[in-house]
Amino acid sequence: MAPGGRSDREAFAHAPCNSPKRGLCFAHALHSRGPGARWRRRGGRGGGGAAAVADAAVPGACSPWPHAQPPPRARRGTPRYEDAAPARQRRARSDGHASRQAARHQMANENHRSPAEEVSLMSHSPGTSNQNQPSSPKPMRLVQDLPDELVQAGWEKCWSKRENRPYYFNRFTNQSLWEMPVLGQHDVISDPLGLNAAPMPLEGGVADASVESKQRKRRFSEEVPPSGNSVKKPKADVPGNPAAQPVPSSPSIPGTSVLKAWCVSPEDKQQAALLRPTEVYWDLDIQTNAVIKQRAPSEVLSPHPEVELLRSQLILKLRQHYRELCQQREGIDPPRESFNRWMLERKVVDKGTDPLLPSDCEPVVSPSMFREIMNDIPIRLSRIKFREEAKRLLFKYAEAAKRLIESRSASPDSRKVVKWNVEDTFSWLRRDHSASKEDYMDRLEHLRKQCGPHVSAAAKDSVEGICSKIYYISLEYVKRIREKHLAILKENNISAEVEAPEVQDRLVYCYPVRLAIPSPPLPSVEMHMENNVACVRYKGEMVKVSRNYFSKLWLLYRYSCIDDSGFEKFLPRVWCLLRRYQMMFGVGLYEGTGLQGALPVHIFEALHKLFGVSFECFASPLNCYFKQYCSAFLDTDGYFGSRGPCLDFFPISGSFEANPPFCEELMDAMVSHFEKLLESSSEPLSFIVFIPEWRDPPTPALTRMEQSKFKRHQLILPAFDHEYRSGSQHVCKKEEMYYKAVHNTAVLFLQNSAGFAKWEPTPERLQELVAAYKHSGRSLSSSSSSSSSSSSSSSSTADKERELGREQSSSRETNPN
Numbered sequence: 062m063a064p065g066g067r068s069d070r071e072a073f074a075h076a077p078c079n080s081p082k083r084g085l086c087f088a089h090a091l092h093s094r095g096p097g098a099r100w101r102r103r104g105g106r107g108g109g110g111a112a113a114v115a116d117a118a119v120p121g122a123c124s125p126w127p128h129a130q131p132p133p134r135a136r137r138g139t140p141r142y143e144d145a146a147p148a149r150q151r152r153a154r155s156d157g158h159a160s161r162q163a164a165r166h167q168m169a170n171e172n173h174r175s176p177a178e179e180v181s182l183m184s185h186s187p188g189t190s191n192q193n194q195p196s197s198p199k200p201m202r203l204v205q206d207l208p209d210e211l212v213q214a215g216w217e218k219c220w221s222k223r224e225n226r227p228y229y230f231n232r233f234t235n236q237s238l239w240e241m242p243v244l245g246q247h248d249v250i251s252d253p254l255g256l257n258a259a260p261m262p263l264e265g266g267v268a269d270a271s272v273e274s275k276q277r278k279r280r281f282s283e284e285v286p287p288s289g290n291s292v293k294k295p296k297a298d299v300p301g302n303p304a305a306q307p308v309p310s311s312p313s314i315p316g317t318s319v320l321k322a323w324c325v326s327p328e329d330k331q332q333a334a335l336l337r338p339t340e341v342y343w344d345l346d347i348q349t350n351a352v353i354k355q356r357a358p359s360e361v362l363s364p365h366p367e368v369e370l371l372r373s374q375l376i377l378k379l380r381q382h383y384r385e386l387c388q389q390r391e392g393i394d395p396p397r398e399s400f401n402r403w404m405l406e407r408k409v410v411d412k413g414t415d416p417l418l419p420s421d422c423e424p425v426v427s428p429s430m431f432r433e434i435m436n437d438i439p440i441r442l443s444r445i446k447f448r449e450e451a452k453r454l455l456f457k458y459a460e461a462a463k464r465l466i467e468s469r470s471a472s473p474d475s476r477k478v479v480k481w482n483v484e485d486t487f488s489w490l491r492r493d494h495s496a497s498k499e500d501y502m503d504r505l506e507h508l509r510k511q512c513g514p515h516v517s518a519a520a521k522d523s524v525e526g527i528c529s530k531i532y533y534i535s536l537e538y539v540k541r542i543r544e545k546h547l548a549i550l551k552e553n554n555i556s557a558e559v560e561a562p563e564v565q566d567r568l569v570y571c572y573p574v575r576l577a578i579p580s581p582p583l584p585s586v587e588m589h590m591e592n593n594v595a596c597v598r599y600k601g602e603m604v605k606v607s608r609n610y611f612s613k614l615w616l617l618y619r620y621s622c623i624d625d626s627g628f629e630k631f632l633p634r635v636w637c638l639l640r641r642y643q644m645m646f647g648v649g650l651y652e653g654t655g656l657q658g659a660l661p662v663h664i665f666e667a668l669h670k671l672f673g674v675s676f677e678c679f680a681s682p683l684n685c686y687f688k689q690y691c692s693a694f695l696d697t698d699g700y701f702g703s704r705g706p707c708l709d710f711f712p713i714s715g716s717f718e719a720n721p722p723f724c725e726e727l728m729d730a731m732v733s734h735f736e737k738l739l740e741s742s743s744e745p746l747s748f749i750v751f752i753p754e755w756r757d758p759p760t761p762a763l764t765r766m767e768q769s770k771f772k773r774h775q776l777i778l779p780a781f782d783h784e785y786r787s788g789s790q791h792v793c794k795k796e797e798m799y800y801k802a803v804h805n806t807a808v809l810f811l812q813n814s815a816g817f818a819k820w821e822p823t824p825e826r827l828q829e830l831v832a833a834y835k836h837s838g839r840s841l842s843s844s845s846s847s848s849s850s851s852s853s854s855s856s857s858t859a860d861k862e863r864e865l866g867r868e869q870s871s872s873r874e875t876n877p878n
Contacts, residue, residue: 207241216242338609342662342790342798345616345688347669351571351676351715352744357564358577359705361416362557364637364697366584366599368546372417373602373644375538379418380647382534386527391438391520392461399433401646401656403531405724406430408693409708413539416694417645419532420539426528429726434524435517439465442505451501452490458505459486462512466519475515482511553581568713571676571689573621574699580624583633594792597636604639610683610791614638617682617701625700638682638697645693646788656722657788659684660751661799667833668718671826672749673819678707678719678731683791708734714744716820720751728752728762732769739771739813747816754805766809774822776808776831783834 207216215233220226229238362368380400387395404417406429413420439461445451459482466479486508493500550557559577587598595611596603606614618631625631646652660668665686668674680690682701691707692698704710707719708730719735721728735748752763754777766772783806784799810822 211242214242338612340609340795341613342786343613343686343688344665344669345613345620347675347687349571349675349687349689349715350673351689351717352568352713353571353711354713355564355567355569357561358575359695359699360559360577361414361696362546362550362578363576363580364634364641365546365549365581366586366633366636367549368542369637369640370600370602371545372415372538372542373640375542376418376644379531379534379538383527383531386530387434390523390527391434393434393437393441396433396437396441398647398652398656399430401652402433402722402724403427403430404645405656405722406726407532408706409726409730415539415542416696417641418535418539418542420536422532425532426525427532429724430528430531431524434527435520438520438524439516445498445502448496448498448501451498451505452496455486455501455505455508456490459483459508462508462516465516466512469519469523471515471519475518479512479515482508549581550578555579555581571704571710571712571715573702574695574705575623576696576699580630583630586632586636588632597632597639599633599636602640604636604643606635606639606683606791611635614682614701617688620688621702622700634697634700638701641694641697642681642683656724657681657684658720658785658800659686659788659790660718660720661784661786661834661836662686663833663836664830665718667830668749671829672747672822673716674718674749676712676715676717678710678717678748679721684786684788707731712738712746713742714746714815716745716747716749716816718749718751723753725760725762728760729765732762732765735811736769736771739811739816742813743815745815745819746813747820748811750807750809750811752807752809754807763807766811769811771811771813773810773812773817774827775810776827778802778806778808778831778834780804 207218215231217230217232218227219230221228226239229240229242230236231242383400384395387393404419406427407419407422411419411422413422440457442454442458445454462479463483466476471479486504489504496504547557555578557578562577584599589596589598590608593608594605595608596605598604614635615631618625618628618634622631642657646656659680665674675687675689677685677687677690679692680686681692682698682703685692685702688702690703691705691710692703693706695703695705695709699705707721719731721731731750735750739746739748750766752760752766754763767775780803781801783802785802787793787798787800790798812820
């Protein structure tokens with residue numbers, strides 16, 4: 062029985078039906094007739110049964126007349142099957158002929174309503190609500206010749222047997238229309254006032270081009286001003302939100318393919334709201350003040366998933382070769398991060414064609430790799446906390462030195478010196494059992510000074526062989542990658558040789574790198590969501606990026622890419638970009654994080670406000686704050702706003718921030734590049750450089766900048782008193798976004814005369830910059846979590862800081878104290 066004492070069939074019959082499928086609706090065919098229809102009740106056994114018979118059907122929803130009412134329910138306390146025919150007849154006679162004429166006139170108006178009015182009426186009809194909807198037989202489905210965007214939005218084309226004509230039904234909102242729906246037509250459930258609806262086209266179906274152009278230029282990264290927090294809350298207009306872009310009359314919408322990959326239809330605002338970034342660590346609305354000379358497009362080959370997959374497989378093999386050579390020849394594990402710094406150092410001098418692997422370097426032996434391997438011979442020295450650890454380390458070093466000198470072709474004098482010092486150390490260890498930790502460390506330092514030069518001379522040839530072997534394997538891999546890439550271009554009739562276009566000799570604001578060779582068609586790439594992480598997969602190889610940073614890549618791509626207005630190649634290029642950085646910095650826990658560290662958001666805000674900084678010299682699409690930046694790879698990053706490598710970027714004027722990876726050769730080349738730019742330009746030019754303050758021994762880059770004539774001021778930020786943003790911020794947890802610096806950081810202002818006059822580092826500005834470091838991004842992140850989770854996250858963050866400290870100082874560790 063239904064509520065109110067009625068039978069289920071009566072409740073079904075009396076429920077309002079709002080579907081246009083009148084010929085298929087059981088309730089309508091049995092009980093409704095249209096406006097002004099009379100309801101007859103026939104007597105039956107037990108007091109009579111109630112039934113209504115339909116007179117006619119009208120196009121539109123089952124009840125398109127707003128004032129039509131279903132038959133009144135029986136009041137409680139009266140017989141449910143009371144014969145009401147006399148009362149109905151008396152009311153009908155009192156209405157008279159005038160009421161019937163009014164009903165006919167109303168039906169005529171409804172049947173001859175204009176198509177626009179009818180669509181407007183139906184879109185606002187009660188049929189858009191899914192509450193109290195009567196179930197109806199499954200409608201007849203037609204062959205779906207609708208655009209893909211409409212199908213993704215839930216629309217189906219059905220056939221009305223009663224009206225003998227097709228109609229359109231939305232299975233998500235239960236909305237029904239006679240005319241084909243238009244993308245962007247607002248949903249009366251999620252947007253009853255139509256505030257986010259697309260503008261209706263003008264007469265003739267053509268929208269005003271100027272209006273559409275203005276709407277397309279809306280800024281997609283508008284955000285509220287910062288309120289002292291380390292993150293910025295987005296205001297509106299984010300990727301995935303249909304209101305963020307105008308919807309033309311055609312179904313081709315920029316970014317629609319991306320929305321399909323998210324399983325969200327362009328007009329489903331409720332689901333699209335889930336794609337809003339919850340936290341923003343960038344400001345893409347800041348315009349650049351960097352001026353350059355117009356430059357020709359680059360002849361680097363455009364990225365392709367098949368080529369990038371081959372490159373990643375070969376790099377993994379090269380890393381494995383490096384590990385095996387270190388273990389077999391020297392009996393040590395490869396120094397942590399040494400392979401990553403080798404690639405950074407090689408790219409400073411490399412003139413080859415591959416964007417990642419070196420293939421044309423001079424000299425062949427890498428100074429960076431050679432130095433780091435030699436530092437770990439005969440064993441790697443670690444920081445010591447306890448007395449027993451110091452004793453054990455001293456014993457291991459003496460034993461390893463003796464074993465190495467006996468197994469290598471060393472001179473007799475070297476063998477004699479090493480053996481004598483090792484035996485003396487063993488006898489001291491057996492004799493003195495009351496030595497402290499400091500005694501053991503002093504003895505270890507003495508042993509290193511006596512044996513170190515002889516051990517290094519004996520291992521030199523072997524270590525150089527490791528470095529050269531890795532380089533020549535890389536050279537062979539580059540040839541294989543190049544052949545694969547050229548074969549793909551040949552299959553698509555694309556020439557790898559293009560004529561250099563004419564470039565006007567004029568000054569322009571910097572713009573993203575352009576490629577001269579067109580991109581071939583790219584294969585499809587899959588993507589799905591796991592919680593707040595976007596998983597992008599190609600041939601079983603998956604890379605991940607958080608939802609917020611996927612939205613950031615979407616914005617950068619929309620700002621910068623000029624050859625893919627339909628976003629058809631967006632996902633393949635995202636996969637190539639993520640795979641490239643994953644291979645460059647390794648797949649180990651926290652590996653490469655220190656090399657990709659970025660300044661906190663508060664510092665970028667202060668630099669822009671105080672010194673007009675609008676450009677990053679060392680960044681990536683993943684960790685950049687501005688939309689204009691230099692990065693390591695112009696082929697994958699150019700589509701996302703990169704201006705190319707910093708050493709190949711020649712600005713005439715502007716204010717820049719430089720936080721290079723902690724590779725000594727790269728930092729030294731950076732100083733040479735900046736000094737040339739400052740010397741050659743008379744326009745305002747400023748570089749604010751952040752590098753570690755390594756004093757034991759001092760790095761050439763730090764020494765040269767401190768002695769440079771362009772140095773205007775220098776700040777020293779104490780260790781553990783300032784923070785960096787994680788290099789893996791696009792995949793790490795919120796509580797791991799920031800980590801304390803384990804060494805001092807030197808901040809140097811390099812400016813020419815015009816730059817100093819415009820952006821002088823006055824005491825007031827410097828004081829405000831230092832005050833910006835007082836805002837801790839880590840404390841803000843941890844405050845939003847619960848006390849139980851914050852305790853566990855703090856321990857993991859501490860472990861991460863210790864790991865980063867070992868990574869960043871491994872290449873310079875000379876004293877284990």
